Amino acid sequence: MTKQEWKNKTVVTEFILLGFGNGPELDSLLFLMFLSIYIVTITGNIFIIALVVANRHLHTPMYFFLGNLACLEICYSSNILPRMLLSYLGGDRSISVNGCFTQYYFFGCLGVAECYLLTVMSYDRYLAVCKPLHYPSRMNSKLCLQLGAASWISGFLANSILTFLISNLDFCGPNEIDHFFCDSFPMIKLSCSDSHVAGLVTSAVAGVCSLPPFLLTFSSYLYIIITVMRIPSATGRKKAFSTCSSHLIVVILFYWSILTVYVLPHHDTQISPNKVFSVFYTILTPLVNPLIYSLRNKEVKEALRKQ
Numbered sequence: 192m193t194k195q196e197w198k199n200k201t202v203v204t205e206f207i208l209l210g211f212g213n214g215p216e217l218d219s220l221l222f223l224m225f226l227s228i229y230i231v232t233i234t235g236n237i238f239i240i241a242l243v244v245a246n247r248h249l250h251t252p253m254y255f256f257l258g259n260l261a262c263l264e265i266c267y268s269s270n271i272l273p274r275m276l277l278s279y280l281g282g283d284r285s286i287s288v289n290g291c292f293t294q295y296y297f298f299g300c301l302g303v304a305e306c307y308l309l310t311v312m313s314y315d316r317y318l319a320v321c322k323p324l325h326y327p328s329r330m331n332s333k334l335c336l337q338l339g340a341a342s343w344i345s346g347f348l349a350n351s352i353l354t355f356l357i358s359n360l361d362f363c364g365p366n367e368i369d370h371f372f373c374d375s376f377p378m379i380k381l382s383c384s385d386s387h388v389a390g391l392v393t394s395a396v397a398g399v400c401s402l403p404p405f406l407l408t409f410s411s412y413l414y415i416i417i418t419v420m421r422i423p424s425a426t427g428r429k430k431a432f433s434t435c436s437s438h439l440i441v442v443i444l445f446y447w448s449i450l451t452v453y454v455l456p457h458h459d460t461q462i463s464p465n466k467v468f469s470v471f472y473t474i475l476t477p478l479v480n481p482l483i484y485s486l487r488n489k490e491v492k493e494a495l496r497k498q
Contacts (some may be wrong), residue, residue: 203362205285206381210278210371211466222279228478229272235481236261242485252330253319256312257484259339263308264477267301270294271372271473288362291373296354298372302449302472303400304346309442310404311338312484313411316438321418349400356389370466372473375453397453405446412439441476441483448472 211221239261243254274294278284286294318326357375361384370377375393379386415435448471 203288203364203366203381205287205366206291206373206378207367208275208278208284208286208371208373209367209369210275210284218279218282222276225272225279225474226276228474229268229276232268232272232478232481233265236265236477239481239485252315252332252335253312254485255335256308256315256339259342260305260308260312260480260484263301263305263343264480266297267305267473268477270297270301275371286373291368291378292354292358295357295373295375295378296350298374298473299350299353300347302346303349304343305445305476306401306404306449307342307345308339309445310408310411311342313408313438313442314338316435317411317414320415349396353389353393353396356392360384360386360389370469372469374469376465394454397449401446401449402454405442405450408442408446409439412442437483441479445472445476 211217240258243249243258243261271294274286315330318330322329353375357378360379360382362378362381363383365381368374368377368381376390379390379393382389412435416439419435448468451468452465
């Protein structure tokens with residue numbers, strides 16, 4: 192593109208998030224549905240944090256990581272849903288370019304942090320179930336703080352690279368993002384400059400940040416399930432397997448949707464289906480995590496009875 196051709200282009204100052212469709216009836220339905228999900232998500236995760244902080248019996252590594260996960264899910268949902276709710280309520284689906292980059296930055300940071308945090312939580316459960324004699328010495332308070340901090344810091348460092356690459360692309364029209372939030376590939380698709388490197392680096396970083404944590408998490412739960420199957424008591428085996436299997440289902444759903452969207456080869460026709468897959472890890476996972484990871488646990492139920 193010559194300088195003269197570039198001068199004739201209009202530099203985009205805002206994007207339009209298309210969301211899931213248009214129409215007053217559909218907007219009202221989506222607004223009520225996502226508002227309900229957001230309220231339940233925030234209430235559930237705040238409740239978990241308050242319960243873990245207030246009850247000294249829950250001051251253990253497992254619930255320390257669970258509190259971190261609940262805090263992360265609050266930030267995760269609050270980064271996406273309020274903006275989406277405003278667009279359905281007022282009809283204004285525009286977002287400034289800088290605002291879009293900011294939303295993407297925090298989305299990516301929190302997404303990577305969740306991958307690492309789920310891995311840490313699975314490792315904690317692996318030690319507790321498969322190495323119970325070594326658990327108190329290995330999973331001490333110092334290591335818990337280090338693992339928790341590493342999960343958060345790694346997330347914020349990893350997505351800095353991608354945000355820098357995408358923010359340095361040229362956007363000169365069109366400006367409609369076929370998504371309900373600012374995500375990497377829908378934004379890259381709109382760039383009028385060479386975005387090949389940005390696309391490759393996005394897939395590579397996503398693969399590095401999601402595939403190894405998934406394999407480690409899956410392996411931990413696989414060892415846990417094998418250990419549980421050796422429990423002599425059928426009742427104890429059934430109870431333990433029920434909890435572990437529910438954790439594993441949520442983990443598989445979370446990683447399956449992320450790997451489908453970011454790691455598999457991308458074509459223009461994939462953007463719309465990926466919008467559906469994105470619902471799983473951006474909206475549904477923060478909603479069900481408090482239920483799956485805490486309210487099914489005996490310690491939490493006992494803490495609730497004592498309140």
